[in-house]
Amino acid sequence: MTKKETTQSKPKKEKKVHIRMGSLERREALAGLTFMIPWFIGAAVFLAYPLITSFWYALNNIRITPMGKTFRFLGYGNFTQILLSDQQFLPDLVDYIISTLISVPVIVVFALLIAMMLNQKIKLKGFFRLIFFLPVIIVSGPILGMLNGQNAGSISALDTQAITQAISSVLPAIVAKPIGDVFSNMVTILWYSGVQILIFLSALQKINSSMYEAARIDGASDWECFWKITLPTIKPMIVLNLVYTTVFISNNDQNAIIVLIKAAMFSGTSEKGYGYAAAMAWLYSLVVLLLVGLFAGVMLIRKDPYEQEVKKAKRDMKKEKRQLKRMRRRQARNAKKYAKLETKTVA
């Protein structure tokens, strides 16, 4: 928005003093950089430096002695040890991946449903919003742990035991366990959707109602309106919510892996310690980034039909050009060949 306005205001001033404009821009850039100073310091001290150092740590075995830290370079030794001989890390990681893959879409779809219902003309809207937002205040690792520990996190009316048994009889144990966990802690998983509901709700309220009216006039049903108007309009918010939910679940204390990393960090055994924990953290972070990328990618991969057509047309044009070029080149080559042959025959 700011860009547009600066370009609009440019031509007026440009006529008179051109050099001043450049200095103003430079001054603005300087002011912007001044405002950003805190962030630059933070990015250097709390992002760049730790990232590089933790990568260095991950390649080393670090032991803490009274004299200080002693480093022993291992290369990728930490990683192979974690992946091949750690009893807990890999199963926990698989658990985490599967439960995230299940619970994130569940949370986002659920949030969208609730937001759609709250967006109708209903009474007590404020009251319902109050209830659905309440968990945001409460959700934290230890409290969820307490509630899940007392089995307050499961829907008692739903016979979750039967569902988990049915699942575990069909699927292998490594997949069935996280799915069962998702079902038995359904309420606390739904509790993660407070912020998402509000984001969806405010996005839904901002959709222009004349779009729906136009669609109605053209004979579209509610169902069609939802798929053709609502969903495409709030697509950016869906991506936002998917990413937010994934990050939130990954940073939650209920996540077994981050507890494992902390335990490895302070473990007294000779092969574990800072280096081992750093290697774990790197593996875990890669997985989280992949998951976020996956969710964002799935949503963003399908482009506008218009853009698709444009892209296709451009590709076709390029192809045609290439073919034309090739044809011309061939013609030229052939012409040369024939010219040579002719000269030979003449000779």
Add this chain to the structure above:
Amino acid sequence: MQRNMQSSKPRLSPEERQIRVDKFKKFMMGSKEKDGFLKMFLIYSLLICIGFIYVYPILYMISSSFMSLDDLLDSSIKWLPSSFRLSNYLQAAKSMDYGRSLWQSVVIAGVTTLCNLISCSVIGYGLASFNFPGKKVAFGLIILTFVLPSQITMIPTYVLYSNMKILGTLWAFILPALTGMGINAPIFILIFWQFFRQVPRVLVEAAHIDGAGYFKSFFRISLPSAVPAFITVALFSFVWYWNESYLTELYVHGVMTESGWTTLIIQLSNFQANYSTYAQSTGAGATSLNESISMAGTLLSVLPLMIMYFVLQRYFVESVDRSGITGE
């Protein structure tokens, strides 16, 4: 369409009856102006059911926190305890050292929130109203810091803090918060960025013509108009720092060395150990740990935030709308 269907059926019934059927159908299925009864009924019942499921753990927590051991074991008592016992709360509060941890929770969350407000508003303003080289890179890095798990930078930061001798003090939380690297700070920066973009540029330019510098126009014009963003960020920052246990335990509470700093949430996560030391110290006076006491402890640790939520509910619920995360 309904009319067509009605009229196409060759019925012998009088017109009045037809009108009544029409009316009934309109009532159930709805018309263009008004939603029908069936739809409304479905929506309300779904909302109430899901709302109940949402509140269920809290209700469970409240009801079982009052129960005595006999009530817990008695299968005929499900929701209402035979007598309202407050001793559970007393024991839980004593074992959590409630007064001290409450005060320290408030200090930790409050101070870091203040730092977050200062740093994120300045950074957000810098991003929103100036063009400078490397702006896109900065944006990308801010989003990356949000997605990247804190575990990856945790170990070197821990070492850094211990070298600076600020491990186990509040400074370990203040420093990242002051430089826009606190917990969930990228979200707050983006909220401020979105908000400052909406401040009319004309106002700022007018101030510049009147002789105000960049900082003066920031303090005098942009900041006063961003009150809703400040409220939103303050609320969320407070709640998220309050509920943070992983990093608080690492940096401020101290894993290997007890620093004296603690929060309600950390006390709750160590509830079992805390309670057993408390029970030993008091001797015969305390009962052994049971479900009611731990539920009472859980309720006690969320109670301050719940009170805050119900007092400030309007700001919480409208926060997302006001902050403009979802665009114009």
